[in-house]
Amino acid sequence: MSLQLEIDEKRYTPNGEPILSQVQFQTAAGEFIALVGPSGAGKSTLLNIVAGLDTQFSGRLTVDNQPLHQGRDTALRIGFMFQEARLMPWLTVLDNVLLVLAHTPDRVARAEAMLQAVGLGDALHAFPSQLSGGMQRRVALARAFVVQPQLLLMDEPFISLDAPTVQQLHSLLLDLWSQQKPTVLFVTHTLLEALSLADRVLFFSRAPARIIHQQHVELTRPRSTAQVSAVAEQLLMAHPEMLAGEVSV
Amino acid sequence: MSARYWPALLRSASLIGFLLLWQGLAWWLQDPLLPSPWVVLTQFWWHLTEGALLYHLGVTLARVVVIFFIAMLLGTLIGVLMGRFRLVDLVLDGLLVLGLNIPALVVIILCYLWLGLTDWAAIAAVVINKVPTVVVTVREGARAIDRSLLQVAQVFKVPPMRRFFHVYLPQLYPYLMASARSGMALIWKIVLVVELLGRSNGMGFQLGTFFQFFDITSILAYTLAFIIIVLCVEGLLLRPLERYLNRWRP
Incomplete structure (x- = not known):
């Protein structure tokens, strides 16, 4: 399975500045791709387009030469983790996960197993408001993986959490990813986060966003902070103009 | 006294105060136009056991229930459509303002004249009076729907029925509760x-009859039956339902 993105242009108003322009890339099956760029560069817009939430753009999204979205149908099972957890506050943790599962006899068992896997086995019947921010993200992570996505979209999913919590969520994410091997598009504005997670990092310019550089990261996982910092340093040396002031490290 | 009884005590304090005031006033005036609460209560008991209070109360209650459900369903449907689709809102807004402001009496008289003196005319008249107020409240709710949660449902391909009952409708509950309350009244x-x-x-009909005979005690006795029903609906249905729907709030 290979996803091909060709976005010619995306504008929010007919005569306004385009927010995306000539963004083209292709994914390999099971590849973890990080999208890095300054905030407001249209990375979230890009994910919304891929998810089918935003259809007002010119360009093509194809999976093995078939259109990704056709009417209400989507060629791939998609999981999405948003910037906020976006849980239904009136549903329990378990019901939030069950919400996205089709009616199969084993759905409750599957949801419970997935919540166990993210360490929420004791909080199945809690409501989101009773959970910490980190735990809410775990529910969102479970909801994204329980559908066994072929394509996982993540829009700065670990923003505004403390560093140890982010570390835990990173290793949890990598565990689940290596078990299920979805293709991941992970938007972040933090270079170190991108380098510590991804197989390939795409760098976006300011709006109208284009891809200005891509970097393959060959390091084996788990990657130490020292390794990641070294790669980041090399990148900054080689492309000071690209990253200066535009991407936080 | 434990803290959980305080609200109930305060709630009943105002009612008890009112009854005491009434009893005092009745003693002081000694006027057949103001029977004391005790006289009203014995009369209520007579109507309940010997008279036809239960029959008439049942008939009225049945009408109220039918009207309530028709008006809530219709009002919610129109309100959601108006909040969701600008075109529907534009088309129906004028009618809504008309419906909100047309005097209830006019609607009642017209329904009886056009539909005849039937139960359906009675039900239609009240439904027409009630629907616009439901629409106004629910429309506000439909306008305040959180799109970001609907996007979750869209991306994860949540089926339409489940999307409606678990993602959309819960966001309307506060508005539905508010219009249910004001609706009952x-x-x-x-x-x-x-x-x-x-x-x-x-x-x-019964109150009209008592009015013709200046039977004030019976009027008040029938009113008492209402108060009992209203308190039961509030305490046994609406408040527990509201607590259940709000159980997720911190």
Whole structure:
């Protein structure tokens, strides 16, 4: 399975500045791709387009030469983790996960197993408001993986959490990813986060966003902070103009 | 006394105070136009056991229930459509303002003249009076729907029925509760007028009869039956339902 993105242009108003322009890339099956760029560069817009939430753009999204979205149908099972957890506050943790599962006899068992896997086995019947921010993200992570996505979209999913919590969520994410091997598009504005997670990092310019550089990261996982910092340093040396002031490290 | 009884105590304190004031006033005036609460209570008991109170109360209650569900369903449907689709909102807004402001009495008289003195005319009259107020409240709710949660449902391909009942409708609950509350009150009041004007049974019809005989004690006794029903609906249905729907709030 290979996803091909060709976005010619995306504008929010007919005569306004385009927010995306000539963004083209292709994914390999099971590849973890990080999208890095300054905030407001249209990375979230890009994910919304891929998810089918935003259809007002010119360009093509194809999976093995078939259109990704056709009417209400989507060629791939998609999981999405948003910037906020976006849980239904009136549903329990378990019901939030069950919400996205089709009616199969084993759905409750599957949801419970997935919540166990993210360490929420004791909080199945809690409501989101009773959970910490980190735990809410775990529910969102479970909801994204329980559908066994072929394509996982993540829009700065670990923003505004403390560093140890982010570390835990990173290793949890990598565990689940290596078990299920979805293709991941992970938007972040933090270079170190991108380098510590991804197989390939795409760098976006300011709006109208284009891809200005891509970097393959060959390091084996788990990657130490020292390794990641070294790669980041090399990148900054080689492309000071690209990253200066535009991407936080 | 433990803290959980305080709200109930405070709630009843105002009612008890009112009854004491009434009793005092009745003693002081000694006027047949103001029977004391005790006299009203014995009369209530007589109507309940010997009279036809239960029958008439049942008839009225049945009308209220039917009207309530029709008005809530219709009002919610129109309100959601108006909040969701600008075109529907533009088309129906004028009618809504008209519906909100047309006097209840006009609607009642017209329904009786056009549909005849039937139960359906009575029900239609009250429904027409109630629907616009539901629409206004629910429309506000539909406008305040959180799109970001609907996007979750869209991306994860949540089936339409589940999307409606678990993602969309819970966001409307506060608005539905508010219009259910004000709805109960309004429907009661108008149903009685409708019965007074054109039905030969029900609480409104009975009150009209008592009015002709200046039977103030019976009027107050029937009113007592209402108060009991209203308190039961509030305490046994609406408040527990509201607590259940709000159980997720911190």
